Amino acid sequence: MITFNNVYKTFQEKHRTIEAVRDVSLNVKKDTIHGIIGHSGAGKSTLVRLINQLEKHDQGTLEVFDYTDIRRLNKESMRMLRKRIGMVFQHFNLLQSKTVYENVLFPISATGKVTESDRQRAEQLIEDVGLKGNENTYPTKLSGGMKQRVGIARALINDPAILLCDEPTSALDVDTTKHILDLIRKIKENRGLTVVLVTHDMHVIKEVCDAVSVMHDGIVVDDGTLDDILFAATHPITKRLTESIGFNMERIASDYSELPNLTLLRFQGEVTSQKILSTIIKKTGASINILFANITPSKEGLMLISIESSDPEAIKAHLRAKGVEILNDRY
Amino acid sequence: MIGIDEYIQAFNETLYMTFASTVFVGLFGLALGVMLFVYAKGGLRPNKRIYSVLSVLTSIGRSIPFLILIVLLIPVTRIIVGTILGPSAAVPALVVGGIPFYARLVELALFEKGHDLKETGRAFGLTDTRIIIKILIPESLPSLVRGLTVTAIALAGFTSIAGAIGAGGLGDLAYLYGYSRNRPQVTWVATVLIVALILAIQLTGDLTVKKLKKTQ
Numbered sequence: 014m015i016t017f018n019n020v021y022k023t024f025q026e027k028h029r030t031i032e033a034v035r036d037v038s039l040n041v042k043k044d045t046i047h048g049i050i051g052h053s054g055a056g057k058s059t060l061v062r063l064i065n066q067l068e069k070h071d072q073g074t075l076e077v078f079d080y081t082d083i084r085r086l087n088k089e090s091m092r093m094l095r096k097r098i099g100m101v102f103q104h105f106n107l108l109q110s111k112t113v114y115e116n117v118l119f120p121i122s123a124t125g126k127v128t129e130s131d132r133q134r135a136e137q138l139i140e141d142v143g144l145k146g147n148e149n150t151y152p153t154k155l156s157g158g159m160k161q162r163v164g165i166a167r168a169l170i171n172d173p174a175i176l177l178c179d180e181p182t183s184a185l186d187v188d189t190t191k192h193i194l195d196l197i198r199k200i201k202e203n204r205g206l207t208v209v210l211v212t213h214d215m216h217v218i219k220e221v222c223d224a225v226s227v228m229h230d231g232i233v234v235d236d237g238t239l240d241d242i243l244f245a246a247t248h249p250i251t252k253r254l255t256e257s258i259g260f261n262m263e264r265i266a267s268d269y270s271e272l273p274n275l276t277l278l279r280f281q282g283e284v285t286s287q288k289i290l291s292t293i294i295k296k297t298g299a300s301i302n303i304l305f306a307n308i309t310p311s312k313e314g315l316m317l318i319s320i321e322s323s324d325p326e327a328i329k330a331h332l333r334a335k336g337v338e339i340l341n342d343r344y
Numbered sequence: 345m346i347g348i349d350e351y352i353q354a355f356n357e358t359l360y361m362t363f364a365s366t367v368f369v370g371l372f373g374l375a376l377g378v379m380l381f382v383y384a385k386g387g388l389r390p391n392k393r394i395y396s397v398l399s400v401l402t403s404i405g406r407s408i409p410f411l412i413l414i415v416l417l418i419p420v421t422r423i424i425v426g427t428i429l430g431p432s433a434a435v436p437a438l439v440v441g442g443i444p445f446y447a448r449l450v451e452l453a454l455f456e457k458g459h460d461l462k463e464t465g466r467a468f469g470l471t472d473t474r475i476i477i478k479i480l481i482p483e484s485l486p487s488l489v490r491g492l493t494v495t496a497i498a499l500a501g502f503t504s505i506a507g508a509i510g511a512g513g514l515g516d517l518a519y520l521y522g523y524s525r526n527r528p529q530v531t532w533v534a535t536v537l538i539v540a541l542i543l544a545i546q547l548t549g550d551l552t553v554k555k556l557k558k559t560q
Binding site: 065067093094096098100102110111123124171177 | 460464465468471474478479483485
């Protein structure tokens, strides 16, 4: 859907050159929520702005949809591309002089004629984001969360295939953040969207992302599925980020180091919905103690267990037979 | 003898000069201000060279004292208006003096939310022209009106300078009849009238801004 090939972006300032994006190659898969995380100044906002060419890259190619390098598009094609990519902003960027309804309809009304079906779609979107009844309200009368809902509805009015979210919840409190992220996921699932979400907050990533790229100093230092990032982080920046939400598998494992047969299991796909452990316990009579377990939105799960049995290897064999991956070598 | 009719006539002339010049300054000042924003660093189409030229011209225009500007523009005024006396003859100088003043206020107003609005418009696939017409100007309207109020008040003040050298109006009345013929009460009445006019402009501007903001 979106592929970066050795992309560079530098900004010339008076006395220095800022390399905001350095040699980034990465692939955003269709129908996923791809998180880009990093500290401020890591280049993540610039990276996401390359996708709709609010910033132009200097080197490398950037494939979006069927275009092989969107930098080469002429002005008209660029505008068409941008209409297929919705964008949600940190500070909502709503038009203060327009009502909720006019804001949602704005990308259409500002570029051409509004048809009856556009109007219906706007009303439907306002309902979808949970703002029914607020159509004629002006943005200044809305709370932050409501403003971002308007921003999301507006970003969807052109029926885009890609939704870019630049720190969509950074101006919101914890509860509101949760609701907005739920909304983004719901919309992504209902519409088959590909979402690129920039954030500095690992909680946001954990809550909603399928894939993650970690950026530092303009470089993508780590890249993978949410579980790869959460449980198999090797880069110090990534480790610090996962630790910020309490994911430090090394520490968890060492906390229980006195227990016998510590085993780290990884569940993927079908396996997550089966009654594997209880079946094995019944069958072998072994006692299995679950120390830590987690299932992420991508439906992958990890579990740390301690096996109390005369033949732990047999239990492990059972698990493998059921399709559970054993990652013991790691700890 | 100065009767009520003379005061009314002088007031009307001042009103006319202020109003006519404000209309032209509003249009051309807005255009120049938008251009300043477009070519400025961080604008829609940053261009150092064009911006420098516009900016220097604007600054020069703003720094020429109004009395000198009137004198400088005498030949131009003669061509456009046909005379260098009377209220209409004051308008070209008022417009030329007012445009750079308002243009700077427009530039400032557009910069307030300019960056975010530009990005928003671009992200939706709008052309630069539409970004200006559909986003920047409507969103900056309260600030633009506030700026125009300040400009209109400055112009009302300028009319009295123009008046003193033959444009008519309250300035003319205060200077020619009040000062030269040593009748201070004429100067007092003229002053009260011009203060009233300026207060009226301020009030109109404030009410308009309030109304614009009310819907927001």
